[in-house]
Amino acid sequence: MYTVGEVAEKLNVSKVTIYSKLKKYKDRIAIKQGKSYIDEELLRLIKEELKVKNIEKDNFTKDNNTNQLNTDISKDNADLISINKDLTDTLIEQLKQKDKQIDELHNRIAELNKLIENSQVLLKDEQQRNTNQLLLEEHLENLNDKINDVREKMEQRKEQQEKKGFFRRKIK
Numbered sequence: 001m002y003t004v005g006e007v008a009e010k011l012n013v014s015k016v017t018i019y020s021k022l023k024k025y026k027d028r029i030a031i032k033q034g035k036s037y038i039d040e041e042l043l044r045l046i047k048e049e050l051k052v053k054n055i056e057k058d059n060f061t062k063d064n065n066t067n068q069l070n071t072d073i074s075k076d077n078a079d080l081i082s083i084n085k086d087l088t089d090t091l092i093e094q095l096k097q098k099d100k101q102i103d104e105l106h107n108r109i110a111e112l113n114k115l116i117e118n119s120q121v122l123l124k125d126e127q128q129r130n131t132n133q134l135l136l137e138e139h140l141e142n143l144n145d146k147i148n149d150v151r152e153k154m155e156q157r158k159e160q161q162e163k164k165g166f167f168r169r170k171i172k
Contacts, residue, residue, distance in 0.1 A: 001030060001037040010043075011050055021046045 004022070008015045022029055022036065025045065030037040038046070
């Protein structure tokens with residue numbers, strides 16, 4: 001047997017709630033020394049009645065929560081769609097800018113390739129000129145050597161002719 005306070009505490013409700021339920025079951029209440037006592041069977045009946053009311057309350061709360069949740073989800077979906085659209089638009093704009101940058105880089109690369117080709121042609125021409133200059137210097141050196149050889153031979157002949165002429169004059 002339980003007191004109203006013990007039952008209220010056990011079912012986690014107020015004493016007022018238990019007293020209101022006891023009005024239906026006046027004939028099942030045991031009263032001793034002015035206190036109301038509840039037996040196991042009555043406790044079970046009160047418990048079942050409270051569960052039914054709690055279930056109805058929970059269902060109502062769940063319905064309201066579900067409606068609110070659906071509303072929140074709809075708002076969230078709309079917000080997500082808007083954010084996705086903004087993000088997509090931003091990404092598309094960035095892609096367009098990147099495409100422009102890539103085109104500019106391709107143009108710069110083409111210009112650099114032309115400059116490299118021109119530099120290679122100029123370098124090849126410079127190398128050819130250097131080769132020609134070296135050949136010309138070598139040719140001039142060889143020519144100078146030949147001229148010097150010819151001079152020496154001419155001087156030797158002159159000396160020989162003078163020696164011959166010197167001896168010839170004296171002999172006469």
